[in-house]
Amino acid sequence: MGAPKKSAVRVSEDTDELVRVPLQAILLADSFTTKFRPITLQRPKVLLPLLNVPMINYTLMWLESAGVEEVFVFCCAHSKQVISYLEKTQWLSQPNFTVTTIESHNCVSAGDALRLIYERNVIHGDFVLISGDTISNMSLTEALREHKERKKKDSNAVMTMVIKRSKPNPAIRQSRLGTDELFMAIDPDTKQLLYYEDKADHSKAILHLEKSLLADNPSLSLHHDKQDCYIDICSPEVLSLFTDNFDYQHVRRHFVKGLLVDDLMGYKIFVHEIYSDYAARIDNFRSYDTVSKDIIHRWTYPLVPDVMNFGNTATKLERQGMYRASEISQSQSAVIGPFTSIGFGTKIGNNTKISSSVVGEGCKIGSNVYIEGCYIWDNVIIEDGCKLRNAVVCDGVTMKSGAVLEPGVILSFKVVVGQGFVVPCYSKVSLLQQPVEEDSDEELEYADSTSAITSKVDTSDEEVASQVLDTQLHSASELGVGGVGYIWSKCEGGHEEEWRHSVAPIPADKISEAMKIMEDELELTYDGSILPPSGELKPDCNDSEDDDNEDSRDDTYFEKEVEATFLRAAQENIQEAHLILEVNSLKLSYNKVAADCAGAVFYALVKYALDTPHSSADSLLQNVKDILRKWKNVLRPYLTDIDDQIEVILKFEEMCSESAKAFAPLFTSILHFMYEEDIVEEDAILNWDDEKKDADDSDKVFVKQAQGLIEWLRNASEEDDDDEEE
């Protein structure tokens, strides 16, 4: 074990000394999810403004400041928009910071993206994997050093994940970023990640850890109080691993879990915890809200509006956390509360109140407007007397006078809300109609729908315009008089998500409801007063049911496989020996015994006979005889035992009474034929008869039918015995 490892280490040291590989990063400018719809139908998520600056700038600025020298920006959905934005902002022409874009239109997941990048062969050393919606100010030095040191000692240490302490709410089971709770097991000494469960199944109240984890680690810590920052430091092997495992789609769900489960390859993942630094990924509207507030509260320093100084308009920080750009015209009577940001050239009317909100550039806000906890992007017109609470309002929206947005509303680009219209809670409003092909399947995230819609939308300013015309024609708009836009219907399962992932604070009733559930659950878990003596918890009854299902599923799969194999053999005239080999391999892979095979093969034969065209019962009988005679050698290896033969008879009986009733009248004659052909021996038939003695009458139908044959056999055997005695 020692020798090859050493040489490997030496090689890597050598390369370290010889070539200095610049630190590279892969920035995924596509989240491959649909959480920001309907906004992302028209603009990619990475270009959505976060305090008036598109998100991708935060990520790129951090990468630059963290010492990354070369970034590959992977664009998929709305790739044109991303590329032209990068060109416009001169990210592509920085002196010591190379930004290269990689474009693709058919990737549906992060896995596809990484495979594509692997093919391009542009990554030569350790790299940072990040998506374009991640905000951080952490220093990479420490994490990189740890990663490299581990890598030197153990070439299997391929990835270092950055985590941060953040305790999810135990009642509603999500973090403040609106992401699901995360369970991890980490070795406290080496910081190796041993277990990762993010899409927790809430119905299971028990965390299941493999015994081997405990056997190998004298101590390990289970965490529920950490947040995944989605910043990964990867070795180049990660890309080839994605290529080797072409079914890996999601970096966490497939790649990380895959490596943790797979102990053959022995790849290891480690974590690096940050304490005072900031790192968070904007995954949904709630994290959009949380991260925006964190920026306003300057947790992300130096990535704050007045320091970043992005674009050409300077923003000043005033007392109470107010950020104000230049050329704001604000009425004397307007009140702007703390922790608010107002963009360049925005006009605010009389008696208007704004608090804890972000207002973009060039907005016109009328008089007596009330805005609280909203994200208002650029060039929005809000007429007099509107009320907005906890909403996201995209570019170019017009709100006619007196319109009201209830908490959690999303207004996509250029929507017009009619006069006095009240948009109900959690509505998502867009000029585009809701894509119809949605289904609530989880696979949705990887389905082609994203790219399909994207390509449609990419080209589509005119198209939008024409749609707008359409809507205007249907003047009975969903958004009141003079309103333009569709209110998207809530998709299935979205009901749960809407309050979890919305910008609005979680309603109190939901919290109390969740608390109640939590308590009930505690009660449930503790149910059952008698404990098993070992002190272990009782296994869930759910589990065992699952197991049962699996078993029976296995059975039918096995039968189907055998049948398919046989049919192929029958049609392609495959030799019997080969067929037997194939069935044997199936037997091994499904962990079956000879009796199962006998049953399955027999089933396949008889089914084949049944499917062969026949005119009458006689010709069916003839079919069965022909087929059994022809293929009996395949059956024979599995019929060495009496029990196996009984299994065949039982199987046949079952078929006659259930799946293939056509055989019912022929039961005895076929049984007799099988006896003649030595497929079943007389002992088997007699034992079968004995076994059925105590059965219900309904089960005895075929025994009775075969009574004649059985009698005859019994007499014959007695005669035999008599003969011997004489």
Next chain:
Amino acid sequence: MDFQVVVLAGGVSKKLLPLVSKDLPNALLPVANRPLLSYTLDLLELSNLKDLVVVVEGRDAALQVRSWISGAYADRLQVEVVAVSEDVGTAGAIRAISHHLTAKDILVVSGDLVSDVPIGAVAATHRRHDAVVTAMLCSAPVSGPSESGSSGGKDKTKKPGRYDLIGLDPTKQFLIHIATGAEVGKDLRIQKSILRAVGQIELRTDLMDAHLYAFKRSVLQEVLDQKAMFHSLKHDVLPYLVRRQLKSEVLLNGIPQAEDNGNEKVISQSNQQMVSQILANASEPTFHLRYALGLNGCPSVRRTHKCCVYIAGISKYCTRLNSIQAYSDINRDVIGEASHLSGYSFSAHNNIIDPSADLGAKTTVGPHCMLGEGSQMGDKCSVKRSVIGRHCRIGANVKVVNSIIMNHVTIGDGCSIQGSVICSNVQLQERAVLRDCQVGAGFVVTAGSECKGEVLAKK
């Protein structure tokens, strides 16, 4: 101090046959020439815990223990020796003596504990947290799972080692999960709700439950009353309490129930917890408190109790004498590396030879040996790392290595004894060779016999 101590001294353990017998119950088994129970009693005395109930299984055994204690500890400890029927289990034993218990907190100690951990510290930890139960943990013996873990897969399949799986909170003060004697072959199941409440659990397999617990009396009695099925403190009561700590019917003693009554009591409960929190002197609120206070910081009606741990330092000695192997190990340790436990002062040669012992010419007694009073040894003997009891008569040319010889043993010339335990009144005739054997009391080993790894006892 208002602590009552219950010492579970056991009866005649099957695991220790043939060393123990009707005439020599576990508690009186000599370890380095002192009864086993004296180690526990001395340790308790050291912590000024003097109100004791010693529970012995079986009447005869109890009589013997009582007579020994009344002689040895007459004016030092207040001891009550109580007999319970056999096989009631540890929980059953407490149930049986329940009417003897009056103090606020009960310390339950296993009588087979040989340790130098200050028990007073365990009691103090218990009081400091106002806990319902405090368990003492010590480092697991090295021969345990840690070794089999490193030596790879084969070893594991051979003997599924048993160990205690212990989950602690990050401050290592609270017990969150316990599965004692868990088999390596089982997957681990942890309730998510507990993990949610605490945020982080440290799972340790390198700690061992030393079977020393401090209980709140009211809670212990309530649990034992309610759950008639519970047989063992370690396997039933402790896991039960640990599991119920966030949702508890067993209530903190003396704290009013805050069920349907108004806010006042709720606040008093949380105040009380605050006070205990301040006493605990921890910078961060414990998960119990955080949990009890609810999510918005408003005290909601919650019933929690605390299960605490006291982790003995790694340098402390802490072993239970519950197997023959452990018996040999403990004897070796007590006269060897943990010699301060023996209570004797060692000579310059690192051994103890009673002045009344009589050694023949050219006989050597090596370091880490003990020779009891009135024992005689012939010429040219050699003793290494062994304990020899009182009034033994040992002939010439006898070799004793890594062995324990109890009292009144007669050993003929030319015997060789290695890694064995010889009980009292055994007679070894000339040239007997014993290796890794246990010889029961009063047995006679015939001349010239050679035994290896055998158990020799009277039928």
